[in-house]
Amino acid sequence: MVVTLIGTGNVGTHLLRALQSAGHETVQLQGRTFRCDDVRGEVVIVCVKDDTIAQVAERLKDTKALVVHTSGSVPLTALPCRRRGVLYPMQTFSKTREVNFCEVPVFLEAENAEDMKLLVRLASTLTRHVQQIDSDCRRRLHLAAVLACNFVNHCYDMAAEVLHDCDLPFSTLLPLIDETARKVHQLQPREAQTGPAVRFDQQVILRQEVMLAGREREIYHLMSENIHDYHDKL
Amino acid sequence: MVVTLIGTGNVGTHLLRALQSAGHETVQLQGRTFRCDDVRGEVVIVCVKDDTIAQVAERLKDTKALVVHTSGSVPLTALPCRRRGVLYPMQTFSKTREVNFCEVPVFLEAENAEDMKLLVRLASTLTRHVQQIDSDCRRRLHLAAVLACNFVNHCYDMAAEVLHDCDLPFSTLLPLIDETARKVHQLQPREAQTGPAVRFDQQVILRQEVMLAGREREIYHLMSENIHDYHDKL
Numbered sequence: 001m002v003v004t005l006i007g008t009g010n011v012g013t014h015l016l017r018a019l020q021s022a023g024h025e026t027v028q029l030q031g032r033t034f035r036c037d038d039v040r041g042e043v044v045i046v047c048v049k050d051d052t053i054a055q056v057a058e059r060l061k062d063t064k065a066l067v068v069h070t071s072g073s074v075p076l077t078a079l080p081c082r083r084r085g086v087l088y089p090m091q092t093f094s095k096t097r098e099v100n101f102c103e104v105p106v107f108l109e110a111e112n113a114e115d116m117k118l119l120v121r122l123a124s125t126l127t128r129h130v131q132q133i134d135s136d137c138r139r140r141l142h143l144a145a146v147l148a149c150n151f152v153n154h155c156y157d158m159a160a161e162v163l164h165d166c167d168l169p170f171s172t173l174l175p176l177i178d179e180t181a182r183k184v185h186q187l188q189p190r191e192a193q194t195g196p197a198v199r200f201d202q203q204v205i206l207r208q209e210v211m212l213a214g215r216e217r218e219i220y221h222l223m224s225e226n227i228h229d230y231h232d233k234l
Numbered sequence: 235m236v237v238t239l240i241g242t243g244n245v246g247t248h249l250l251r252a253l254q255s256a257g258h259e260t261v262q263l264q265g266r267t268f269r270c271d272d273v274r275g276e277v278v279i280v281c282v283k284d285d286t287i288a289q290v291a292e293r294l295k296d297t298k299a300l301v302v303h304t305s306g307s308v309p310l311t312a313l314p315c316r317r318r319g320v321l322y323p324m325q326t327f328s329k330t331r332e333v334n335f336c337e338v339p340v341f342l343e344a345e346n347a348e349d350m351k352l353l354v355r356l357a358s359t360l361t362r363h364v365q366q367i368d369s370d371c372r373r374r375l376h377l378a379a380v381l382a383c384n385f386v387n388h389c390y391d392m393a394a395e396v397l398h399d400c401d402l403p404f405s406t407l408l409p410l411i412d413e414t415a416r417k418v419h420q421l422q423p424r425e426a427q428t429g430p431a432v433r434f435d436q437q438v439i440l441r442q443e444v445m446l447a448g449r450e451r452e453i454y455h456l457m458s459e460n461i462h463d464y465h466d467k468l
Contacts, residue, residue: 010428050430050438073430073438090406092414092428097421103409129409137400143442147454148393148407149414150429152386154461157423159382166371173382174419175337175363176324180383181415185408186331189391194244194326195384196284196307204284204307208377215463219456220381226449227388 001122002041004065006056007031010093011070012047015126018101022125031056039063043122045070045087046079054078066115072142075135076109085110085119088138089127092149105129107138158216190230197227235356236275238299240290241265244327245304246281249360252335256359265290273297277356279304279321280313288312300349306376309369310343319344319353322372323361326383339363341372392450424464431461 004027005016012028019026027040031048036059046069048056053069057079060067067081072088086109091099106123108130110116116132123130133141156177160170183192196204205224212220236259239250246262253260261274265282270293280303282290287303291313294301301315306322320343325333340357342364344350350366357364367375390411394404417426430438439458446454 049433050435073441090410092410092417092426094417094421094426094428096425097417099413105406105409133400133402137402139441140396140400140445141402141406143445144393144396144402144407145410146429146431146442147389147396149410150427150431150461151389151457152411152414153418153423153427154431154457154464155381155385155389156418157427157464158460159378160423162374162378162381166367166374168367168371168375168378170418170422172324172339172375173378175339176326176379176383177386177415177418179333180326180386181411183326183328183331184387184390184404184411187328188404189387189394191330192326192328193384193387193391194328195380197380197384197388199283201284207307207373208380211374211377215456215460219453219460222449222453222456223385223388226392226453227384229449230388230391 001025001043001125003027003122004029004039004041004044005047006034006044007047009047009049010095011089013095014091014093014099014101015045015047015070015089018126021101024122024125034059036060036062039065042066042118043068050074054080057081066110066118068110068119072145073139075139076111077135083111083115085115086135086138087119087123088142090141090145092153102127103129105131107131107133107141109134109138158219161216162211193227193231195227197224198231200228235259235277235359237261237356238263238273238275238278239281240268240278241281243281243283244329245323247329248325248327248333248335249279249281249304249323252360255335258356258359268293270294270296273299276300276352277302284308288314291315300344300352302344302353306379307373309373310345311369317345317349319349320369320372321353321357322376324375324379326387336361337363339365341365341367341375343368343372392453395450396445427461427465429461431458432465434462 002025006029044067066083068085068087088107091104108119238261240263278299278301300317302319302321322341325338342353
């Protein structure tokens with residue numbers, strides 16, 4: 001297939017590599033400078049910051065190609081194009097890290113069966129996990145992804161800050177981090193929960209809270225209360 | 235070695251299995267009912283809730299054995315015993331899940347070189363990762379572990395709640411969860427961060443915040459602000 005990809009960020013970089021590995025002919029354009037005339041092929045993938053998708057797609061109004069964005073949170077209808085769709089790869093992409101794209105779940109949306117067929121055909125060359133979901137379901141999925149990935153990584157980062165003070169490398173935590181992730185392959189997170197908050201070990205909770213300051217202390221407090229509440233409901 | 239283990243919780247259950255697999259002769263006693271006369275062997279491991287360690291150890295005042303607890307947050311000095319130490323296995327243990335104990339990092343503390351030697355000898359039969367740290371370092375490590383494991387798992391749980399509403403199984407998130415954990419083997423968490431908060435994608439952040447209610451909304455708000463702050467410092 002011939003595919004135009006607009007954008008040079010994390011998602012764009014990884015998607016371009018995946019398209020090329022799958023043997024597609026690709027044209028990569030910059031979001032700021034491209035013109036509609038530069039577009040080649042049947043599908044245009046818009047990989048720009050969520051806030052600028054509509055504005056970039058405005059310049060694609062006249063193309064006959066299927067225009068898709070890659071965002072979890074932006075509805076299909078944000079694209080002011082004749083043929084429109086979504087190809088949302090749910091993964092955390094950094095430029096400095098290789099990702100095995102065949103393992104990335106990709107969620108598709110299109111307005112008609114013909115365009116969906118085209119998207120399924122394209123996505124199936126990139127990954128083994130292709131699923132159709134609508135805009136409302138996708139925005140929930142994206143929120144879940146922010147919680148299970150971005151917030152999780154920030155918990156790692158707050159832990160790294162705590163370890164700075166006692167000369168232990170971050171890698172000390174890796175066996176624990178790995179087991180925490182592996183565990184939810186077998187148990188639901190509710191059953192997998194351990195630690196002072198779920199045991200309601202109030203002395204430990206209070207001692208740990210005062211080791212933190214400012215916003216981290218607030219986060220610690222709210223997370224501990226929330227863990228306790230989730231388990232009180234059982 | 236002959237070892238007495240007091241307690242029947244998650245840590246006690248896994249530690250007992252590990253001791254037995256390593257060929258030690260073990261006696262397991264209940265925290266509530268045991269008497270000092272029941273103790274056998276050179277080492278007594280107290281695996282009870284943090285809040286009750288001191289109280290349980292009070293009944294071990296007269297033993298000649300080395301008494302150790304397994305808590306991350308309780309100082310060595312909480313044990314009112316003649317010979318005292320700590321053997322803290324940093325892992326998340328649930329009764330319904332097997333753990334490969336040789337991969338569990340174990341952190342040791344003792345008051346004299348003789349007892350430390352004994353503890354190192356014992357711990358080295360259980361795991362390949364044995365390290366000596368003092369009580370102050372251990373309480374920081376435990377806080378880091380709560381952030382990187384218990385809070386991470388709670389983020390998974392909040393994500394599971396969000397998915398309930400759109401008929402997607404929790405397993406949809408597993409490729410993302412796995413990559414998030416694998417990523418910090420290669421990158422520091424600061425570099426690994428992705429998502430709307432670090433991009434400061436305010437429209438997405440606001441839209442996602444209003445999809446949550448109550449304490450979850452507060453947590454979302456504070457975490458997003460904190461991620462942004464960590465990266466603003468760079």
